[in-house]
Ligand SMILES: C[S@@+](CC[C@H](N)C(=O)[O-])C[C@H]1O[C@@H](n2cnc3c(N)ncnc32)[C@H](O)[C@@H]1O
C-alpha cells in the first residue's frame with residue numbers, strides 16, 4: 001500500500017476521519033448466539049471471484065468520495081481469517097489504488113483463534129495487516145463448547161501469543177454474563193484475561209438476539225440468563241477490574257491502555273466518514289456535503305450477482321436529514337468516555353441540546369460537562385445510556 005497525503009475535507013459536515021470497512025460474510029459454522037451477517041457456504045467457492053467483486057465495489061465508492069486519506073481499514077465478519085492472505089492483499093491494494101493511505105493507518109483483521117487460522121497470521125502481516133482482533137470469547141473450555149466455538153482455551157491462548165509476536169497491536173473479545181456464570185468465576189477469568197491482554201480488550205455482555213439458537217433455547221426455558229441486577233453487577237465488576245489493570249473503558253465494551261484504542265472503532269463513534277464494502281456492509285459517505293447512509297445486500301451470492309451486474313451491491317442509499325445526523329452523532333458519541341462536542345451537534349443538526357435537559361440529567365448525575373466543553377455520560381449514567389440519549393435528542 002502506498003502512504004501519506006493530506007485528507008481532503010469532506011465539506012464542512014465532515015471531521016476529517018475516513019476509513020474502509022470490509023465485510024467477509026463466511027464462517028466455518030454458525031455460533032448459536034450470533035446474529036451477525038454470517039453464512040456457511042457449502043461446496044466449491046470462487047474466492048478470487050469474490051475478491052474481484054470487492055475491488056469493483058471499492059471503485060464504485062472511490063468515484064463517489066474521491067480524494068480522501070484512509071486512516072483505518074477493518075476486515076470484519078463473519079470470519080475474515082478464513083480468507084487467503086493474497087485475498088486480503090488484493091483488497092488492500094485496491095483500496096490503495098483509489099485513495100491515499102495515511103502513513104499511520106490502522107489495518108485490523110478479525111480472526112477466530114483456531115490453530116488453522118493462526119497459521120495464516122504471518123501472511124496477513126505480509127499483506128499489510130498491522131492489528132488483529134481475536135474472538136477468544138471465553139478462557140474456560142466448558143463455556144466455549146456451550147457457545148459453539150470450534151477452538152479450545154489452549155488454542156485460543158496460543159493464537160493470542162502468536163498474534164502478539166507478529167502484529168504491532170492486537171486485541172481479543174470475551175463474552176460475559178453467560179448462563180449460570182457467577183461473579184466470582186468472571187472475576188477469575190477476567191483477571192487471567194487482563195494478564196494476557198496487550199493494550200486492548202473488548203468485553204461484551206451476552207445478548208440474546210432474535211433468530212438465534214440461544215433465543216429459542218431461552219424461550220423454551222433451557223437457557224437461564226442473569227437478571228438485570230446481576231447483569232449490572234457484572235458490568236460494574238468489569239469496569240473496576242479493567243481500570244485497575246490500566247485498561248479503562250473508552251467505550252461501553254472496549255477497554256484500552258490510553259493511546260491503544262481501536263482507531264477504526266473511534267472513527268464510527270466520533271461520527272466520521274466510512275465506506276463499507278461486501279455483503280451487508282454499511283457506510284456513511286459525505287457526497288456534496290450531504291451524509292449518505294448506505295447498506296448492501298446481505299446474502300453473499302446475491303450481493304455478488306448484483307456487483308457483477310452493476311458494479312455495486314447496494315440496496316440502500318439514503319440521504320440523512322440534519323435531525324437524523326444529530327441523532328446518530330448522539331447515539332454513537334455518547335458511547336465514548338470522551339463524550340460529544342455539543343458545538344458539532346449544533347452544527348450538524350441545526351439545533352442545540354436543550355440546557356434544561358442537560359441540567360436535569362446533570363442533577364441526577366447521569367451526564368457531566370468536561371473542561372473542554374464536551375458532554376459525556378457518567379459511570380452512573382452508562383447502564384441507562386439509551387434513556388439518556390433519548391432525553392438529550394428530544
Ligand atoms: C463479528 S463478531 C465475531 C468475529 C469472529 N467471527 C469471531 O467469532 O470471533 C465480533 C464479536 O461480537 C461479539 N458477539 C457476537 N454476538 C454476540 C452476542 N450475542 N452477545 C455478545 N457478544 C456477541 C463476540 O465477542 C465477537 O467476537
Ligand code: SF4
Nearest residue numbers: 027030031034038078
Ligand atoms: S460469532 Fe463469529 S464465527 Fe460465530 S457465527 Fe458469528 S461471526 Fe461467525
